[in-house]
Amino acid sequence: MKYILLIPDGMADWEIKGKTPLEMADTPNMDYLANKGSCGIAKTVPDGFEPGSDVANLTILGVDVRKYYTGRGPIEALAMGVNGKIIFRCNLVYVKDGILVDYSGNRISDEEARKVINALNKEIKINFIKFYPGRSYRNLLVINADFDTKIKTTPPHDIQGEKIESYLPKNGELAELLLSLMEKSKKVVEGVTDKANMIWLWGGGKLVKFPNFRDKWGVNGFMISEVDLLEGIGKGLGFEIGKVDGLTGYIDTNYRGLAKAVLKGLKTHDFVVLHTEGIDEVSHEGDLDKKIEGISIYDEKIVGYLLDRIDVEETKIMLLPDHPTPVKVRTHVAEPVPFLLRGGSVKKDDVKIYSEKSCRRGRFGVVDGLKLMDFMFRL
Ligand SMILES: [Zn+2]
Numbered sequence: 059m060k061y062i063l064l065i066p067d068g069m070a071d072w073e074i075k076g077k078t079p080l081e082m083a084d085t086p087n088m089d090y091l092a093n094k095g096s097c098g099i100a101k102t103v104p105d106g107f108e109p110g111s112d113v114a115n116l117t118i119l120g121v122d123v124r125k126y127y128t129g130r131g132p133i134e135a136l137a138m139g140v141n142g143k144i145i146f147r148c149n150l151v152y153v154k155d156g157i158l159v160d161y162s163g164n165r166i167s168d169e170e171a172r173k174v175i176n177a178l179n180k181e182i183k184i185n186f187i188k189f190y191p192g193r194s195y196r197n198l199l200v201i202n203a204d205f206d207t208k209i210k211t212t213p214p215h216d217i218q219g220e221k222i223e224s225y226l227p228k229n230g231e232l233a234e235l236l237l238s239l240m241e242k243s244k245k246v247v248e249g250v251t252d253k254a255n256m257i258w259l260w261g262g263g264k265l266v267k268f269p270n271f272r273d274k275w276g277v278n279g280f281m282i283s284e285v286d287l288l289e290g291i292g293k294g295l296g297f298e299i300g301k302v303d304g305l306t307g308y309i310d311t312n313y314r315g316l317a318k319a320v321l322k323g324l325k326t327h328d329f330v331v332l333h334t335e336g337i338d339e340v341s342h343e344g345d346l347d348k349k350i351e352g353i354s355i356y357d358e359k360i361v362g363y364l365l366d367r368i369d370v371e372e373t374k375i376m377l378l379p380d381h382p383t384p385v386k387v388r389t390h391v392a393e394p395v396p397f398l399l400r401g402g403s404v405k406k407d408d409v410k411i412y413s414e415k416s417c418r419r420g421r422f423g424v425v426d427g428l429k430l431m432d433f434m435f436r437l
Pocket of ligand 1 (some may be wrong): 338342383390
């Protein structure tokens, strides 16, 4: 038996005039799978967690975030192959008159950001800290020392246009260190670029080791994704990472390349995960038409393409978004998402189409997202 997990980021939504985008889109292939298999609703964001893609995807893959999630920084470190004790995300930001004007360093180029990071390493001489360049404004700070990591930091994208004062790192020794680094960074950053004028440290925690997926489920995994975050999760779980050219992370991405990578992954691995980003992006744009279009394209070019080419009797397929991104609010929400599972000994239920509403009547009912891999591999 082979296993495919399809995760169209942000696909679930709310009703707009009685129908959700998923119900408005043309989705014969997802409907076929829902009709032939069993459906349910999965809670992918545990209570008390922000509905981020990191938390939701980890939960889907059976990692209990209450035990293993320490922040965005450590997961990105996994993706970048960076090691250390404590990792923080280090944004390059622009602050004027005490107000956060731009969380992304005016989309600073990779090259310019790298110069800033090099300058920070050269001019801030503390032997247990090191900055690592990532992509554009998204860089990392590694702290190789023991600190209590229970501190409060704030994602800069949440406070754009606001006074930074009340959002600076708080609570204890580590917060003091971060504050002093942010203060020291001002002169250094300004000396290299005019796109940003300081660093902003957030989303940090101890680098944790996830349980190895193969040890737990007895399958070897293959991750295909358009974002570093999912690659980080994949690497952390011990998956091989597939590479695909021409990805845009948008609804015009290289679907053919992604679908082909799934088929290729299935030749060498038991379990292939495909995470795509485009539908989430157009949801953040609040563009209903593009969301409907994106879902229809996904159904045809990913789901349909795969169904035409895999041995459906020997393959188990699960499909669900990590979280809803309703176009009305243009951001992630923590509500549970519809899922379908087809193949193996999974019996058919009464659900005929794949949607937020229909899946509520499915055999599985409303389940904890941590159960999904059980359904996938043990049912
Ligand atoms: Zn999103």
